[in-house]
Amino acid sequence: MISAAPRHLRQPYDVVVVGAGPAGMAAAIGAKEGGADGVLIIDREREAGGILPQCIHAGFGLHHFKEELTGPEYAQRFLGQLLTHDIEVLTDAYVLDINPEQQLKVMSPHFGVTILDSRAVVLAMGARERTRGAIRIPGQRPAGVMTAGFAQKLVNIGGYLPGKRVAILGSGDIGLIMARRLVLEGAEVVGVFEIMPHANGLNRNIVQCLHDFGTPLYLSTTVAFVHGFSRVEKVTVAPVDAHFNVLADQGWDVPCDTLLLSIGLIPENELSRRLRLRLDPVTGGPVVSSTMETSRDGVFACGNVVHIHDLADFVSQESFLAGRSAGAYASGYKSLSDNIRLIPGENVRYCVPHTIASEREHTVYLRVTRPMQACNLRLGTVYQRPLRYAFPGEMVTIKVKPSFLERFHGEALKIDIWPRQGDEP
Ligand SMILES: Cc1cc2nc3c(=O)[nH]c(=O)nc-3n(C[C@H](O)[C@H](O)[C@H](O)COP(=O)(O)OP(=O)(O)OC[C@H]3O[C@@H](n4cnc5c(N)ncnc54)[C@H](O)[C@@H]3O)c2cc1C
Incomplete structure (x- = not known):
């Protein structure tokens, strides 16, 4: 595990990531791969890893590494990648505030109270328990x-x-x-x-x-x-x-x-509120686009701060995307705007992201409102997929392709799930 501080802080950073859990670590690596140069992760704990160091049970990494790891082992793999990607880590440091100019007010025993400039910011502050x-x-x-x-x-x-x-x-x-x-x-x-x-x-x-x-x-x-x-x-x-x-x-x-x-867990969104980001009342996290960008340009979010995940592997997958998008934004690359709005329909509590682009493939995460055996998932009026079951405790993940999406350009796409024996919504 890392308990760390860089020798000095740059001004400005390309990307600053708030939170060094699985979301923050994957986002930082994604940002480097997306073209960012100076990337810093900040965490208030003494060590990076977020919730993972205390999760000593196995059950992590089955999707991402195709092997079963404990939480600390899963964290260790990402920490190794942070080092090889030359990403700066500042622990024991609290991000007190972020202003609309993307300046972060940070308090740490190494640097006191410092204002950091950053071209893009990734929010990965996780969640706290009720x-x-x-x-x-x-x-x-x-x-x-x-x-x-x-x-x-x-x-x-x-x-x-x-x-x-x-x-x-x-x-x-x-x-x-x-x-x-x-x-x-x-x-x-x-x-x-x-x-x-x-x-x-x-x-x-x-x-x-x-x-x-x-x-x-x-x-x-x-x-x-x-x-x-x-x-x-x-x-x-x-x-x-x-x-x-x-x-x-x-x-x-x-x-x-x-x-x-x-x-239950509550997404940790004090900083999001200070930034006046648009929040989804159902997830409690920021409304995000298909690149995990929030309602404010250059501010991205991922992991439990956006919606509560059951598997760290899905957190990492979503956060690579957020990081890559932040890295690309900081390097001056502007991605295509989204042109389809996703609407949670029958038995769907929420879906993330909230908007997508018809020209790209997307992974959409959603949760159902009640448990169902043998059900159908429908996108718009066209796509239908059978599901063996759907439980509120298990996130449903779907991939949607541009060949399907192009007919919904500029429209809203409703997602419904209902039991196969029940009436269609
Ligand atoms: C008890 C438990 C068991 C789990 N078991 C499994 C399992 O078996 N398999 C599995 O795949 N998943 C499991 N998960 C789920 C997975 O661990 C979480 O979904 C994942 O940790 C969420 O990642 P995150 O980075 O969004 O949040 P976190 O891991 O919570 O990290 C957020 C980090 O942000 C920091 N932070 C917050 N605010 C600030 C601030 N203002 N300034 C600086 N730092 C800040 C926090 O200190 C924290 O380190 C489990 C989760 C829990 C809680």
């Missing part, structure tokens, strides 16, 4: 309630066990991964409680992290009350009805000393 306050869980305020990602950092980086008898609220991937990790470290996981009627994590994580270890998953169930004075003593869990009303009279108490929360 906390207890975000969903207002009733009850007392004892120690022992924490997010699953924080518990992961305690166990995998710090070497501390956060508790001995653990309940998990939410079936997001981090909670599932932590259910397995805590069992392996000797704790008892009393159950994963999910308010939705379906699990929210990847199917492979449900199988490998819960089923394989005999950890029960309770669907349509939530934590209705947290009990305990100085430390969590128990939680009351209860089923919910179809409108998510808690059925308190059917609740039961679960003794535990820790409650982990795996209730």
Whole structure:
């Protein structure tokens, strides 16, 4: 891992990347390959890698490297490429602000408070976890309630066990991964409680992290009350009805000393808001074009800051594109403007990018609103593809070719997914 600072800072850089997670690292490499000369990545952590160093489980790299790697191994491969591409890395440094002239205000122990000029900027700040306050869980305020990602950092980086008898609220991937990790470290996981009627994590994580270890998953169930004075003593869990009303009279108490929360991630968009970028209310991230450019010229975005990804491999793929586009922009190359707007239709919660160009091939990422077996995906009125299943927890990826897109030049293209037995939308 790298804990780093360049000897001096250039003025200006061609591309500055904010965040050195998988998105930022791939974007920086992409920027070099896109023609940029001076490329700098800035991260507030002591080491580059983003969330990857604490993800010591395997499951990374299957798409990108065609082999199964742990998070630190996946990060290490990219860090090696940063060195070979002569990319400058500044860690322990916080980007406080970016102004419309693409000047970044950076605070670091090496350089103090510094203003950096850059021809293009890539936003790759990732996401943060939702906390207890975000969903207002009733009850007392004892120690022992924490997010699953924080518990992961305690166990995998710090070497501390956060508790001995653990309940998990939410079936997001981090909670599932932590259910397995805590069992392996000797704790008892009393159950994963999910308010939705379906699990929210990847199917492979449900199988490998819960089923394989005999950890029960309770669907349509939530934590209705947290009990305990100085430390969590128990939680009351209860089923919910179809409108998510808690059925308190059917609740039961679960003794535990820790409650982990795996209730979703929020894209980290304070800088995007300061730049007054157009944000998508569904993803919580910036609206982006097919080159991952935001609503402001020369500002690109990628990774979890745009929409929450389940696989780091997809983050890397999307971020290479953002970086290459930023590199090309900084070198004075202007790409073709987009001429097709993508519209999420039936059962589609969102799609990214928000616009595409009819002259190029594109990868479009989308999520469905509800789980479906045997369904059809339709683009406009023409293209139809069968899908074996679609779950909200698993991103759907489609490639669209110019031969198909040319007929939609200047139009909006709607994307629908519906069960094969159901009525067509
Ligand atoms: C617990 C967990 C388990 C996962 N397991 C898997 C798995 O098994 N397989 C898989 O493929 N994927 C997995 N993922 C998903 C994958 O790791 C994420 O999708 C990916 O890390 C997102 O990359 P990112 O670069 O957008 O964000 P991050 O990795 O979060 O990186 C963002 C970086 O930006 C920095 N930053 C933010 N704001 C600023 C600022 N103002 N100034 C300076 N720096 C800033 C942060 O410090 C951070 O280092 C997992 C994710 C989590 C959380």
